[in-house]
Amino acid sequence: MISCFDIGGSFIRHGELRQDGTVSETGRVATPGADWHAFVQAIDKCSKKSQEPISISLAGAYDERSGIADVANIPCLHKRHVQMDLEAALGRPVVITNDANAFALAEAIDGTGRGKPVVFGIILGSGVGGGLVVNGSLVTGVGGMAGEWGHGPVMDPTAGGQITGLEHYPCGCGQVGCIDATCSARGMERIHASLHGAQLASRDITATWHDGETQAAETIEAFTTLLARALSVLVNTLGPDVIPVSGGLSNDAILLDLIDRKTRALVLADYASPLVVKGQFAENGGLHGAGIVARTKFRREKA
Ligand SMILES: [Zn+2]
Known part of the structure:
Protein backbone atom coordinates (compact mmCIF):
# COMPACT_ATOMS: atom_id res chain seq x y z
CA MET A 1 0.00 0.00 0.00
CA ILE A 2 1.46 3.38 -1.03
CA SER A 3 1.53 5.73 1.96
CA CYS A 4 0.76 9.43 1.57
CA PHE A 5 1.77 12.16 4.01
CA ASP A 6 0.89 15.79 4.53
CA ILE A 7 3.71 17.18 6.65
CA GLY A 8 3.15 20.50 8.36
CA GLY A 9 4.93 22.38 11.12
CA SER A 10 2.59 21.03 13.81
CA PHE A 11 1.15 17.75 12.48
CA ILE A 12 1.89 14.91 10.12
CA ARG A 13 -1.34 13.66 8.52
CA HIS A 14 -1.08 10.27 6.91
CA GLY A 15 -3.17 8.05 4.68
CA GLU A 16 -3.16 5.23 2.17
CA LEU A 17 -3.73 5.40 -1.56
CA ARG A 18 -6.87 3.43 -2.48
CA GLN A 19 -7.29 1.54 -5.74
CA ASP A 20 -9.70 4.24 -6.98
CA GLY A 21 -6.95 6.89 -6.63
CA THR A 22 -8.32 8.63 -3.55
CA VAL A 23 -6.48 8.75 -0.24
CA SER A 24 -8.05 7.41 2.94
CA GLU A 25 -6.73 9.38 5.91
CA THR A 26 -5.50 7.03 8.62
CA GLY A 27 -4.53 9.51 11.30
CA ARG A 28 -2.19 12.25 12.44
CA VAL A 29 0.78 12.61 14.77
CA ALA A 30 2.72 15.60 16.07
CA THR A 31 5.65 16.58 13.83
CA PRO A 32 8.98 15.86 15.52
CA GLY A 33 10.30 19.23 14.41
CA ALA A 34 13.87 19.20 15.67
CA ASP A 35 14.77 15.50 15.75
CA TRP A 36 15.58 13.83 12.40
CA HIS A 37 15.76 10.33 13.90
CA ALA A 38 12.33 10.73 15.55
CA PHE A 39 10.97 12.13 12.28
CA VAL A 40 12.14 9.06 10.32
CA GLN A 41 10.68 6.76 12.97
CA ALA A 42 7.33 8.58 12.82
CA ILE A 43 7.12 8.21 9.03
CA ASP A 44 8.12 4.54 9.24
CA LYS A 45 5.57 3.80 11.95
CA CYS A 46 2.71 5.67 10.23
CA SER A 47 3.33 3.78 6.99
CA LYS A 48 3.24 0.50 8.93
CA LYS A 49 6.89 -0.26 8.19
CA SER A 50 5.90 -1.39 4.69
CA GLN A 51 8.32 -1.49 1.76
CA GLU A 52 5.94 0.37 -0.57
CA PRO A 53 6.76 3.87 -1.87
CA ILE A 54 5.95 7.03 0.03
CA SER A 55 4.51 10.28 -1.35
CA ILE A 56 4.87 13.41 0.77
CA SER A 57 3.26 16.84 0.62
CA LEU A 58 5.59 19.19 2.50
CA ALA A 59 4.67 22.57 3.98
CA GLY A 60 7.75 24.36 2.73
CA ALA A 61 9.69 25.12 -0.40
CA TYR A 62 11.13 22.08 -2.12
CA ASP A 63 13.39 22.06 -5.14
CA GLU A 64 13.13 18.64 -6.78
CA ARG A 65 16.20 19.35 -8.93
CA SER A 66 18.53 19.96 -5.99
CA GLY A 67 16.47 17.76 -3.63
CA ILE A 68 16.82 20.36 -0.88
CA ALA A 69 13.89 21.49 1.28
CA ASP A 70 13.54 24.95 2.76
CA VAL A 71 11.33 24.46 5.82
CA ALA A 72 12.27 26.86 8.58
CA ASN A 73 9.44 25.69 10.88
CA ILE A 74 10.60 22.03 10.75
CA PRO A 75 14.29 22.42 11.66
CA CYS A 76 15.23 18.75 11.13
CA LEU A 77 14.19 19.01 7.45
CA HIS A 78 15.48 22.53 6.79
CA LYS A 79 18.21 22.64 4.10
CA ARG A 80 18.31 18.83 4.11
CA HIS A 81 18.26 16.50 1.09
CA VAL A 82 14.96 15.17 2.45
CA GLN A 83 14.10 12.75 -0.35
CA MET A 84 17.58 11.20 -0.57
CA ASP A 85 17.99 10.97 3.19
CA LEU A 86 14.51 9.47 3.71
CA GLU A 87 15.03 6.90 0.96
CA ALA A 88 18.34 5.92 2.56
CA ALA A 89 16.83 5.70 6.04
CA LEU A 90 13.65 3.82 5.02
CA GLY A 91 14.95 1.76 2.08
CA ARG A 92 12.06 2.62 -0.25
CA PRO A 93 11.18 5.21 -2.88
CA VAL A 94 10.09 8.65 -1.67
CA VAL A 95 8.63 11.51 -3.69
CA ILE A 96 8.12 15.01 -2.29
CA THR A 97 5.82 17.83 -3.42
CA ASN A 98 5.37 21.29 -1.94
CA ASP A 99 1.96 21.50 -0.21
CA ALA A 100 0.61 24.39 -2.30
CA ASN A 101 1.58 22.45 -5.43
CA ALA A 102 -0.12 19.33 -4.04
CA PHE A 103 -3.31 21.34 -3.44
CA ALA A 104 -3.17 22.85 -6.96
CA LEU A 105 -2.68 19.39 -8.45
CA ALA A 106 -5.60 17.98 -6.44
CA GLU A 107 -7.86 20.77 -7.73
CA ALA A 108 -6.64 20.50 -11.34
CA ILE A 109 -7.02 16.73 -11.60
CA ASP A 110 -9.98 15.90 -9.34
CA GLY A 111 -11.41 19.19 -8.04
CA THR A 112 -12.73 22.55 -9.21
CA GLY A 113 -10.27 22.62 -12.13
CA ARG A 114 -10.96 19.14 -13.43
CA GLY A 279 -11.19 24.56 -3.43
CA GLN A 280 -12.92 21.21 -3.33
CA PHE A 281 -9.78 19.96 -1.55
CA ALA A 282 -9.35 23.01 0.69
CA GLU A 283 -9.21 20.74 3.75
CA ASN A 284 -7.14 17.82 2.42
CA GLY A 285 -5.33 19.08 -0.68
CA GLY A 286 -1.92 18.00 0.67
CA LEU A 287 -2.90 14.36 1.14
CA HIS A 288 -4.97 14.14 -2.03
CA GLY A 289 -2.25 15.85 -4.08
CA ALA A 290 0.36 13.48 -2.65
CA GLY A 291 -1.95 10.66 -3.75
CA ILE A 292 -2.08 12.03 -7.31
CA VAL A 293 1.71 12.28 -7.44
CA ALA A 294 1.95 8.69 -6.14
CA ARG A 295 -0.55 7.26 -8.60
CA THR A 296 1.10 8.98 -11.58
CA LYS A 297 4.68 8.29 -10.53
CA PHE A 298 4.63 4.90 -8.84
CA ARG A 299 1.66 3.17 -10.45
CA ARG A 300 2.78 4.23 -13.91
CA GLU A 301 6.35 3.10 -13.18
CA LYS A 302 5.00 -0.20 -11.93
CA ALA A 303 2.80 -0.84 -15.01
ZN1 LIG B 1 8.29 37.90 1.16
Missing part, protein backbone atom coordinates in the same frame (compact mmCIF):
# COMPACT_ATOMS: atom_id res chain seq x y z
CA GLY A 115 -10.74 19.14 -17.24
CA LYS A 116 -9.64 22.79 -17.32
CA PRO A 117 -6.33 23.79 -18.97
CA VAL A 118 -4.94 26.38 -16.51
CA VAL A 119 -5.46 26.06 -12.76
CA PHE A 120 -3.75 28.35 -10.28
CA GLY A 121 -4.39 27.09 -6.75
CA ILE A 122 -3.75 29.58 -3.96
CA ILE A 123 -3.35 29.37 -0.20
CA LEU A 124 -4.76 32.23 1.86
CA GLY A 125 -3.94 31.34 5.43
CA SER A 126 -1.32 32.43 7.93
CA GLY A 127 0.79 32.93 4.79
CA VAL A 128 0.18 33.15 1.06
CA GLY A 129 1.23 30.45 -1.41
CA GLY A 130 0.23 28.92 -4.69
CA GLY A 131 0.77 26.32 -7.36
CA LEU A 132 0.32 26.31 -11.14
CA VAL A 133 -0.97 23.33 -13.12
CA VAL A 134 -1.16 23.56 -16.91
CA ASN A 135 -2.87 20.80 -18.91
CA GLY A 136 -2.71 18.51 -15.90
CA SER A 137 1.02 19.01 -15.29
CA LEU A 138 2.50 20.82 -12.34
CA VAL A 139 4.81 23.72 -13.28
CA THR A 140 7.62 23.77 -10.73
CA GLY A 141 10.03 26.24 -12.38
CA VAL A 142 13.54 27.30 -11.43
CA GLY A 143 14.32 26.37 -7.84
CA GLY A 144 10.84 24.84 -7.49
CA MET A 145 9.47 28.33 -6.89
CA ALA A 146 6.85 28.60 -9.66
CA GLY A 147 3.49 29.58 -8.20
CA GLU A 148 4.99 31.28 -5.12
CA TRP A 149 3.26 34.58 -5.74
CA GLY A 150 3.37 35.60 -2.06
CA HIS A 151 6.81 37.18 -2.20
CA GLY A 152 7.72 40.40 -3.87
CA PRO A 153 6.40 43.75 -2.66
CA VAL A 154 2.76 44.56 -3.26
CA MET A 155 2.78 47.75 -1.20
CA ASP A 156 3.55 50.97 -3.00
CA PRO A 157 6.87 52.02 -1.41
CA THR A 158 6.13 55.68 -2.09
CA ALA A 159 2.81 55.33 -0.21
CA GLY A 160 0.39 58.21 -0.53
CA GLY A 161 -1.70 56.12 -2.92
CA GLN A 162 -5.37 55.22 -2.69
CA ILE A 163 -4.92 53.41 0.61
CA THR A 164 -3.23 55.56 3.21
CA GLY A 165 -2.07 54.74 6.70
CA LEU A 166 -0.50 51.35 5.93
CA GLU A 167 3.04 50.43 6.77
CA HIS A 168 5.42 48.34 4.67
CA TYR A 169 5.34 45.13 6.66
CA PRO A 170 8.55 43.07 6.87
CA CYS A 171 8.25 39.58 5.36
CA GLY A 172 9.89 36.30 6.36
CA CYS A 173 11.68 36.22 2.98
CA GLY A 174 13.71 39.31 3.91
CA GLN A 175 11.85 41.81 1.74
CA VAL A 176 9.39 44.45 2.87
CA GLY A 177 5.75 44.83 1.86
CA CYS A 178 5.32 41.35 0.35
CA ILE A 179 1.94 39.91 -0.61
CA ASP A 180 2.58 37.23 2.02
CA ALA A 181 3.09 39.86 4.73
CA THR A 182 0.12 41.96 3.62
CA CYS A 183 -2.56 39.75 2.05
CA SER A 184 -2.47 36.73 4.40
CA ALA A 185 -4.54 36.33 7.57
CA ARG A 186 -1.59 37.83 9.48
CA GLY A 187 -1.49 40.63 6.91
CA MET A 188 -5.16 41.38 7.54
CA GLU A 189 -4.33 41.72 11.24
CA ARG A 190 -1.40 44.04 10.45
CA ILE A 191 -3.61 46.21 8.22
CA HIS A 192 -6.21 46.43 10.99
CA ALA A 193 -3.53 47.43 13.52
CA SER A 194 -2.13 50.09 11.15
CA LEU A 195 -5.51 51.61 10.34
CA HIS A 196 -7.17 51.39 13.76
CA GLY A 197 -4.42 50.72 16.31
CA ALA A 198 -6.19 47.55 17.48
CA GLN A 199 -4.82 44.02 17.68
CA LEU A 200 -7.56 41.67 16.46
CA ALA A 201 -7.38 38.11 15.15
CA SER A 202 -8.36 37.75 11.50
CA ARG A 203 -11.44 35.70 12.39
CA ASP A 204 -12.61 38.50 14.72
CA ILE A 205 -12.00 41.10 12.01
CA THR A 206 -14.10 39.15 9.49
CA ALA A 207 -16.80 38.40 12.09
CA THR A 208 -17.19 42.07 13.05
CA TRP A 209 -17.13 43.01 9.36
CA HIS A 210 -20.04 40.62 8.81
CA ASP A 211 -21.81 42.40 11.69
CA GLY A 212 -21.44 45.72 9.86
CA GLU A 213 -18.73 47.26 12.05
CA THR A 214 -17.09 50.25 10.28
CA GLN A 215 -13.43 49.79 11.25
CA ALA A 216 -13.41 46.13 10.24
CA ALA A 217 -15.09 47.09 6.96
CA GLU A 218 -12.26 49.57 6.25
CA THR A 219 -9.70 46.86 6.96
CA ILE A 220 -11.45 44.38 4.67
CA GLU A 221 -11.76 47.03 1.96
CA ALA A 222 -7.99 47.71 2.05
CA PHE A 223 -7.12 44.01 2.37
CA THR A 224 -9.28 42.86 -0.55
CA THR A 225 -8.17 45.77 -2.73
CA LEU A 226 -4.49 44.91 -2.27
CA LEU A 227 -5.18 41.21 -2.74
CA ALA A 228 -7.30 41.73 -5.88
CA ARG A 229 -4.61 43.96 -7.39
CA ALA A 230 -1.97 41.28 -6.85
CA LEU A 231 -4.27 38.56 -8.19
CA SER A 232 -5.18 40.62 -11.27
CA VAL A 233 -1.54 40.57 -12.42
CA LEU A 234 -1.52 36.79 -12.05
CA VAL A 235 -4.80 36.41 -13.91
CA ASN A 236 -3.63 38.56 -16.82
CA THR A 237 -0.34 36.64 -16.95
CA LEU A 238 -1.63 33.09 -16.63
CA GLY A 239 -5.19 33.20 -17.96
CA PRO A 240 -6.43 30.70 -15.36
CA ASP A 241 -9.77 28.93 -15.81
CA VAL A 242 -10.17 28.79 -12.06
CA ILE A 243 -8.35 29.94 -8.91
CA PRO A 244 -9.27 27.46 -6.17
CA VAL A 245 -8.46 28.66 -2.66
CA SER A 246 -7.32 26.77 0.42
CA GLY A 247 -6.14 28.01 3.84
CA GLY A 248 -8.05 29.49 6.76
CA LEU A 249 -9.50 32.47 4.87
CA SER A 250 -11.07 30.14 2.27
CA ASN A 251 -13.69 29.23 4.88
CA ASP A 252 -15.24 32.69 4.66
CA ALA A 253 -17.55 32.48 1.61
CA ILE A 254 -18.49 36.18 1.74
CA LEU A 255 -14.84 37.24 1.84
CA LEU A 256 -13.96 34.94 -1.08
CA ASP A 257 -16.89 36.27 -3.08
CA LEU A 258 -15.68 39.84 -2.52
CA ILE A 259 -12.10 38.94 -3.51
CA ASP A 260 -13.47 37.21 -6.61
CA ARG A 261 -15.64 40.13 -7.72
CA LYS A 262 -12.88 42.70 -7.13
CA THR A 263 -10.34 40.61 -9.01
CA ARG A 264 -12.61 40.00 -11.99
CA ALA A 265 -13.33 43.75 -12.16
CA LEU A 266 -9.60 44.48 -12.60
CA VAL A 267 -8.57 41.90 -15.21
CA LEU A 268 -8.62 42.17 -18.99
CA ALA A 269 -10.48 38.95 -19.80
CA ASP A 270 -14.22 38.76 -19.33
CA TYR A 271 -14.92 36.17 -16.64
CA ALA A 272 -18.67 35.76 -16.54
CA SER A 273 -18.70 33.30 -13.64
CA PRO A 274 -16.70 33.18 -10.38
CA LEU A 275 -12.97 32.69 -10.81
CA VAL A 276 -11.69 32.75 -7.20
CA VAL A 277 -13.57 29.92 -5.46
CA LYS A 278 -13.11 27.68 -2.45
Whole structure:
Protein backbone atom coordinates (compact mmCIF):
# COMPACT_ATOMS: atom_id res chain seq x y z
CA MET A 1 0.00 0.00 0.00
CA ILE A 2 1.46 3.38 -1.03
CA SER A 3 1.53 5.73 1.96
CA CYS A 4 0.76 9.43 1.57
CA PHE A 5 1.77 12.16 4.01
CA ASP A 6 0.89 15.79 4.53
CA ILE A 7 3.71 17.18 6.65
CA GLY A 8 3.15 20.50 8.36
CA GLY A 9 4.93 22.38 11.12
CA SER A 10 2.59 21.03 13.81
CA PHE A 11 1.15 17.75 12.48
CA ILE A 12 1.89 14.91 10.12
CA ARG A 13 -1.34 13.66 8.52
CA HIS A 14 -1.08 10.27 6.91
CA GLY A 15 -3.17 8.05 4.68
CA GLU A 16 -3.16 5.23 2.17
CA LEU A 17 -3.73 5.40 -1.56
CA ARG A 18 -6.87 3.43 -2.48
CA GLN A 19 -7.29 1.54 -5.74
CA ASP A 20 -9.70 4.24 -6.98
CA GLY A 21 -6.95 6.89 -6.63
CA THR A 22 -8.32 8.63 -3.55
CA VAL A 23 -6.48 8.75 -0.24
CA SER A 24 -8.05 7.41 2.94
CA GLU A 25 -6.73 9.38 5.91
CA THR A 26 -5.50 7.03 8.62
CA GLY A 27 -4.53 9.51 11.30
CA ARG A 28 -2.19 12.25 12.44
CA VAL A 29 0.78 12.61 14.77
CA ALA A 30 2.72 15.60 16.07
CA THR A 31 5.65 16.58 13.83
CA PRO A 32 8.98 15.86 15.52
CA GLY A 33 10.30 19.23 14.41
CA ALA A 34 13.87 19.20 15.67
CA ASP A 35 14.77 15.50 15.75
CA TRP A 36 15.58 13.83 12.40
CA HIS A 37 15.76 10.33 13.90
CA ALA A 38 12.33 10.73 15.55
CA PHE A 39 10.97 12.13 12.28
CA VAL A 40 12.14 9.06 10.32
CA GLN A 41 10.68 6.76 12.97
CA ALA A 42 7.33 8.58 12.82
CA ILE A 43 7.12 8.21 9.03
CA ASP A 44 8.12 4.54 9.24
CA LYS A 45 5.57 3.80 11.95
CA CYS A 46 2.71 5.67 10.23
CA SER A 47 3.33 3.78 6.99
CA LYS A 48 3.24 0.50 8.93
CA LYS A 49 6.89 -0.26 8.19
CA SER A 50 5.90 -1.39 4.69
CA GLN A 51 8.32 -1.49 1.76
CA GLU A 52 5.94 0.37 -0.57
CA PRO A 53 6.76 3.87 -1.87
CA ILE A 54 5.95 7.03 0.03
CA SER A 55 4.51 10.28 -1.35
CA ILE A 56 4.87 13.41 0.77
CA SER A 57 3.26 16.84 0.62
CA LEU A 58 5.59 19.19 2.50
CA ALA A 59 4.67 22.57 3.98
CA GLY A 60 7.75 24.36 2.73
CA ALA A 61 9.69 25.12 -0.40
CA TYR A 62 11.13 22.08 -2.12
CA ASP A 63 13.39 22.06 -5.14
CA GLU A 64 13.13 18.64 -6.78
CA ARG A 65 16.20 19.35 -8.93
CA SER A 66 18.53 19.96 -5.99
CA GLY A 67 16.47 17.76 -3.63
CA ILE A 68 16.82 20.36 -0.88
CA ALA A 69 13.89 21.49 1.28
CA ASP A 70 13.54 24.95 2.76
CA VAL A 71 11.33 24.46 5.82
CA ALA A 72 12.27 26.86 8.58
CA ASN A 73 9.44 25.69 10.88
CA ILE A 74 10.60 22.03 10.75
CA PRO A 75 14.29 22.42 11.66
CA CYS A 76 15.23 18.75 11.13
CA LEU A 77 14.19 19.01 7.45
CA HIS A 78 15.48 22.53 6.79
CA LYS A 79 18.21 22.64 4.10
CA ARG A 80 18.31 18.83 4.11
CA HIS A 81 18.26 16.50 1.09
CA VAL A 82 14.96 15.17 2.45
CA GLN A 83 14.10 12.75 -0.35
CA MET A 84 17.58 11.20 -0.57
CA ASP A 85 17.99 10.97 3.19
CA LEU A 86 14.51 9.47 3.71
CA GLU A 87 15.03 6.90 0.96
CA ALA A 88 18.34 5.92 2.56
CA ALA A 89 16.83 5.70 6.04
CA LEU A 90 13.65 3.82 5.02
CA GLY A 91 14.95 1.76 2.08
CA ARG A 92 12.06 2.62 -0.25
CA PRO A 93 11.18 5.21 -2.88
CA VAL A 94 10.09 8.65 -1.67
CA VAL A 95 8.63 11.51 -3.69
CA ILE A 96 8.12 15.01 -2.29
CA THR A 97 5.82 17.83 -3.42
CA ASN A 98 5.37 21.29 -1.94
CA ASP A 99 1.96 21.50 -0.21
CA ALA A 100 0.61 24.39 -2.30
CA ASN A 101 1.58 22.45 -5.43
CA ALA A 102 -0.12 19.33 -4.04
CA PHE A 103 -3.31 21.34 -3.44
CA ALA A 104 -3.17 22.85 -6.96
CA LEU A 105 -2.68 19.39 -8.45
CA ALA A 106 -5.60 17.98 -6.44
CA GLU A 107 -7.86 20.77 -7.73
CA ALA A 108 -6.64 20.50 -11.34
CA ILE A 109 -7.02 16.73 -11.60
CA ASP A 110 -9.98 15.90 -9.34
CA GLY A 111 -11.41 19.19 -8.04
CA THR A 112 -12.73 22.55 -9.21
CA GLY A 113 -10.27 22.62 -12.13
CA ARG A 114 -10.96 19.14 -13.43
CA GLY A 115 -10.74 19.14 -17.24
CA LYS A 116 -9.64 22.79 -17.32
CA PRO A 117 -6.33 23.79 -18.97
CA VAL A 118 -4.94 26.38 -16.51
CA VAL A 119 -5.46 26.06 -12.76
CA PHE A 120 -3.75 28.35 -10.28
CA GLY A 121 -4.39 27.09 -6.75
CA ILE A 122 -3.75 29.58 -3.96
CA ILE A 123 -3.35 29.37 -0.20
CA LEU A 124 -4.76 32.23 1.86
CA GLY A 125 -3.94 31.34 5.43
CA SER A 126 -1.32 32.43 7.93
CA GLY A 127 0.79 32.93 4.79
CA VAL A 128 0.18 33.15 1.06
CA GLY A 129 1.23 30.45 -1.41
CA GLY A 130 0.23 28.92 -4.69
CA GLY A 131 0.77 26.32 -7.36
CA LEU A 132 0.32 26.31 -11.14
CA VAL A 133 -0.97 23.33 -13.12
CA VAL A 134 -1.16 23.56 -16.91
CA ASN A 135 -2.87 20.80 -18.91
CA GLY A 136 -2.71 18.51 -15.90
CA SER A 137 1.02 19.01 -15.29
CA LEU A 138 2.50 20.82 -12.34
CA VAL A 139 4.81 23.72 -13.28
CA THR A 140 7.62 23.77 -10.73
CA GLY A 141 10.03 26.24 -12.38
CA VAL A 142 13.54 27.30 -11.43
CA GLY A 143 14.32 26.37 -7.84
CA GLY A 144 10.84 24.84 -7.49
CA MET A 145 9.47 28.33 -6.89
CA ALA A 146 6.85 28.60 -9.66
CA GLY A 147 3.49 29.58 -8.20
CA GLU A 148 4.99 31.28 -5.12
CA TRP A 149 3.26 34.58 -5.74
CA GLY A 150 3.37 35.60 -2.06
CA HIS A 151 6.81 37.18 -2.20
CA GLY A 152 7.72 40.40 -3.87
CA PRO A 153 6.40 43.75 -2.66
CA VAL A 154 2.76 44.56 -3.26
CA MET A 155 2.78 47.75 -1.20
CA ASP A 156 3.55 50.97 -3.00
CA PRO A 157 6.87 52.02 -1.41
CA THR A 158 6.13 55.68 -2.09
CA ALA A 159 2.81 55.33 -0.21
CA GLY A 160 0.39 58.21 -0.53
CA GLY A 161 -1.70 56.12 -2.92
CA GLN A 162 -5.37 55.22 -2.69
CA ILE A 163 -4.92 53.41 0.61
CA THR A 164 -3.23 55.56 3.21
CA GLY A 165 -2.07 54.74 6.70
CA LEU A 166 -0.50 51.35 5.93
CA GLU A 167 3.04 50.43 6.77
CA HIS A 168 5.42 48.34 4.67
CA TYR A 169 5.34 45.13 6.66
CA PRO A 170 8.55 43.07 6.87
CA CYS A 171 8.25 39.58 5.36
CA GLY A 172 9.89 36.30 6.36
CA CYS A 173 11.68 36.22 2.98
CA GLY A 174 13.71 39.31 3.91
CA GLN A 175 11.85 41.81 1.74
CA VAL A 176 9.39 44.45 2.87
CA GLY A 177 5.75 44.83 1.86
CA CYS A 178 5.32 41.35 0.35
CA ILE A 179 1.94 39.91 -0.61
CA ASP A 180 2.58 37.23 2.02
CA ALA A 181 3.09 39.86 4.73
CA THR A 182 0.12 41.96 3.62
CA CYS A 183 -2.56 39.75 2.05
CA SER A 184 -2.47 36.73 4.40
CA ALA A 185 -4.54 36.33 7.57
CA ARG A 186 -1.59 37.83 9.48
CA GLY A 187 -1.49 40.63 6.91
CA MET A 188 -5.16 41.38 7.54
CA GLU A 189 -4.33 41.72 11.24
CA ARG A 190 -1.40 44.04 10.45
CA ILE A 191 -3.61 46.21 8.22
CA HIS A 192 -6.21 46.43 10.99
CA ALA A 193 -3.53 47.43 13.52
CA SER A 194 -2.13 50.09 11.15
CA LEU A 195 -5.51 51.61 10.34
CA HIS A 196 -7.17 51.39 13.76
CA GLY A 197 -4.42 50.72 16.31
CA ALA A 198 -6.19 47.55 17.48
CA GLN A 199 -4.82 44.02 17.68
CA LEU A 200 -7.56 41.67 16.46
CA ALA A 201 -7.38 38.11 15.15
CA SER A 202 -8.36 37.75 11.50
CA ARG A 203 -11.44 35.70 12.39
CA ASP A 204 -12.61 38.50 14.72
CA ILE A 205 -12.00 41.10 12.01
CA THR A 206 -14.10 39.15 9.49
CA ALA A 207 -16.80 38.40 12.09
CA THR A 208 -17.19 42.07 13.05
CA TRP A 209 -17.13 43.01 9.36
CA HIS A 210 -20.04 40.62 8.81
CA ASP A 211 -21.81 42.40 11.69
CA GLY A 212 -21.44 45.72 9.86
CA GLU A 213 -18.73 47.26 12.05
CA THR A 214 -17.09 50.25 10.28
CA GLN A 215 -13.43 49.79 11.25
CA ALA A 216 -13.41 46.13 10.24
CA ALA A 217 -15.09 47.09 6.96
CA GLU A 218 -12.26 49.57 6.25
CA THR A 219 -9.70 46.86 6.96
CA ILE A 220 -11.45 44.38 4.67
CA GLU A 221 -11.76 47.03 1.96
CA ALA A 222 -7.99 47.71 2.05
CA PHE A 223 -7.12 44.01 2.37
CA THR A 224 -9.28 42.86 -0.55
CA THR A 225 -8.17 45.77 -2.73
CA LEU A 226 -4.49 44.91 -2.27
CA LEU A 227 -5.18 41.21 -2.74
CA ALA A 228 -7.30 41.73 -5.88
CA ARG A 229 -4.61 43.96 -7.39
CA ALA A 230 -1.97 41.28 -6.85
CA LEU A 231 -4.27 38.56 -8.19
CA SER A 232 -5.18 40.62 -11.27
CA VAL A 233 -1.54 40.57 -12.42
CA LEU A 234 -1.52 36.79 -12.05
CA VAL A 235 -4.80 36.41 -13.91
CA ASN A 236 -3.63 38.56 -16.82
CA THR A 237 -0.34 36.64 -16.95
CA LEU A 238 -1.63 33.09 -16.63
CA GLY A 239 -5.19 33.20 -17.96
CA PRO A 240 -6.43 30.70 -15.36
CA ASP A 241 -9.77 28.93 -15.81
CA VAL A 242 -10.17 28.79 -12.06
CA ILE A 243 -8.35 29.94 -8.91
CA PRO A 244 -9.27 27.46 -6.17
CA VAL A 245 -8.46 28.66 -2.66
CA SER A 246 -7.32 26.77 0.42
CA GLY A 247 -6.14 28.01 3.84
CA GLY A 248 -8.05 29.49 6.76
CA LEU A 249 -9.50 32.47 4.87
CA SER A 250 -11.07 30.14 2.27
CA ASN A 251 -13.69 29.23 4.88
CA ASP A 252 -15.24 32.69 4.66
CA ALA A 253 -17.55 32.48 1.61
CA ILE A 254 -18.49 36.18 1.74
CA LEU A 255 -14.84 37.24 1.84
CA LEU A 256 -13.96 34.94 -1.08
CA ASP A 257 -16.89 36.27 -3.08
CA LEU A 258 -15.68 39.84 -2.52
CA ILE A 259 -12.10 38.94 -3.51
CA ASP A 260 -13.47 37.21 -6.61
CA ARG A 261 -15.64 40.13 -7.72
CA LYS A 262 -12.88 42.70 -7.13
CA THR A 263 -10.34 40.61 -9.01
CA ARG A 264 -12.61 40.00 -11.99
CA ALA A 265 -13.33 43.75 -12.16
CA LEU A 266 -9.60 44.48 -12.60
CA VAL A 267 -8.57 41.90 -15.21
CA LEU A 268 -8.62 42.17 -18.99
CA ALA A 269 -10.48 38.95 -19.80
CA ASP A 270 -14.22 38.76 -19.33
CA TYR A 271 -14.92 36.17 -16.64
CA ALA A 272 -18.67 35.76 -16.54
CA SER A 273 -18.70 33.30 -13.64
CA PRO A 274 -16.70 33.18 -10.38
CA LEU A 275 -12.97 32.69 -10.81
CA VAL A 276 -11.69 32.75 -7.20
CA VAL A 277 -13.57 29.92 -5.46
CA LYS A 278 -13.11 27.68 -2.45
CA GLY A 279 -11.19 24.56 -3.43
CA GLN A 280 -12.92 21.21 -3.33
CA PHE A 281 -9.78 19.96 -1.55
CA ALA A 282 -9.35 23.01 0.69
CA GLU A 283 -9.21 20.74 3.75
CA ASN A 284 -7.14 17.82 2.42
CA GLY A 285 -5.33 19.08 -0.68
CA GLY A 286 -1.92 18.00 0.67
CA LEU A 287 -2.90 14.36 1.14
CA HIS A 288 -4.97 14.14 -2.03
CA GLY A 289 -2.25 15.85 -4.08
CA ALA A 290 0.36 13.48 -2.65
CA GLY A 291 -1.95 10.66 -3.75
CA ILE A 292 -2.08 12.03 -7.31
CA VAL A 293 1.71 12.28 -7.44
CA ALA A 294 1.95 8.69 -6.14
CA ARG A 295 -0.55 7.26 -8.60
CA THR A 296 1.10 8.98 -11.58
CA LYS A 297 4.68 8.29 -10.53
CA PHE A 298 4.63 4.90 -8.84
CA ARG A 299 1.66 3.17 -10.45
CA ARG A 300 2.78 4.23 -13.91
CA GLU A 301 6.35 3.10 -13.18
CA LYS A 302 5.00 -0.20 -11.93
CA ALA A 303 2.80 -0.84 -15.01
ZN1 LIG B 1 8.29 37.90 1.16
